[in-house]
Amino acid sequence: MxxxxxxLGPNEVKVLSEALAAAAPGVVWDGVLAAGTQLEPLSLRGRTDVVAHALVRALGTYPAAATAFRAALEDPTFTGWALWPVTEAAVTLALDDGGTQAFDDALALLAELTPRLTSEFAIRRLLQADHERALAIMQTWTNHPNEHVRRLASEGTRPYLPWAVRVPLLLATSGATLPLLDAMHNDESEYVRRSVANHTNDLARHAPELVLEAAARWQQTGTPGSTWVVRRSLRTLVKKGNPRALELMGFTPAQVSATRLRAETSVLALPGELAFDFVLTNTGDAPARLSVDYAVHYVKANGSTAEKVFKLTAVSLDPGESRQLRGRHGFRQMTTRRHYAGTHALEVQVNGIRHGRLEFEVVL
Structure with missing residues (x-):
């Protein structure tokens, strides 16, 4: 675990049950309280499902749920991760109801709940059920006075939202969410802009041309917020060496060399860091602005390798100018990356072009 x-543990469920009992005393909440004893050794997602199912059984209908949850919002303890099952229960009952009134009100309820805990996961099932209707309502949130609601319009519709279920129709109709992003790319809140940038970066995985067109459009506004969002939105395309993305970020083709690439050690024991350095030289006859990245070739369980590109820095060099650059890359076992022993490699990437290669052994 x-x-x-x-x-989301027994104490959080107890606080949730007490808040709901005070808000809707006519409902029997014993099953919800009992759900708090059934959470070991489940994952957070599994715990959410257990509590959500208990809420559905206790409430029975969407109107009952909407009334209880809105009343509970008067209680400041009605907050935190216990609200994830609340949002899931609301969506389940709204979809069970089957009516457009319940569907629309469920969206409104998620907007009311999201300042307490993001509704981005539960909203995915409403998008699955009727993405056009949901998107039309969410478009109205782009001018909402609460930054959490504005962010929900972007984050809840991200193509590859972590932890969330996929919405195939959003992947098949990539441009469907662009009106949301267009409306919020220069939002006054960095919290919202960050979500817009992450959403756009998601889109770049399967609709790069769409993203490049949007980035070029946003860049024309020339505001600090737009500039920041464009840079974050294009980060994956820049790492992939996409020429248009590099150009939009001011990195034009240049003549360079990356020499004397070396690492402090040729054998790395986990956990550890690989320290490396190299000399970057502008060999051309014009000043160069350079996006400097590096690619790590990881050994997989089957002995093959898979690469991942990481940002190092951005530098400007005059003709003939050289600069020594250094980096450190950590290797440790994580839930998101499992390391295996074997011969790994590192390459320097400058404006999308690879330079040099060094190999090193990882031992466990």
Whole structure:
């Protein structure tokens, strides 16, 4: 069981049950309280499902749920990760109802709940059920006075939202969410802009041309917020060496060399860091602005390798100018990346072009 799983435990369910009992005393909440004893050794997602099912059984209908949850919002303890099952229960009952009134009100309820805990996961099932209707309503949130609601319009519709179910129609109709992003790319809140940038970066995985067109459009506004969002939105395309993305970020083709690539060690024991350095030289006859990245070729379980590109820095060099650059890359076992022993490699990437290669052994 990981630390994230403990975000929803028996104590959180007890506080939730007490808040709901005070808000809707006519409902029998014993099953919800009992659900708090059934959470070990489940994941956070599994715990959410257990509590959500208990809420559905206790409430029975969407109107009952909407009334209880809105009343509970008067209680400041009605907050935190216990609200994830609340949002899931609301969506389940709204979809069970089957009516457009319940569907629309469920969206409104998620917007009311999201300042307490993001509704981005539960909203995915409403998008699955009727993405056009949901998107039309969410478009109205782009001018909402609360930054959490504005962010929900972007984050809840991200193509590859972590932890969330996929919405195939959003992947098949990539441009469907662009009106949301267009409306919020220069939002006054960095919290919202960050979500817009992450959403756009998601889109770049399967609709790069769409993203490049949007980035070029946003860049024309020339505001600091737009500039920041464009840079974050294009980060994956820049790492992939996409020529248009590099150009939009001011990195034009240049003549360079990356020499004397070396690492402090040729054998790395986990956990550890690989320290490396190299000399970057502008060999051309014009000043050059350079996006400097590096690619790590990881050994996989089957002995093959898979690469991942990481940002190092951005530098400007005059003709003939050289600069020594250094980097450190950590190797440790994580839930998101499992390391295996074997011969790994590192390459320097400058404006999308690879330079040099060094190999090193990872031992466990």
């Amino acid at each position: 990981g630390a994230m799983d403990d975000l």
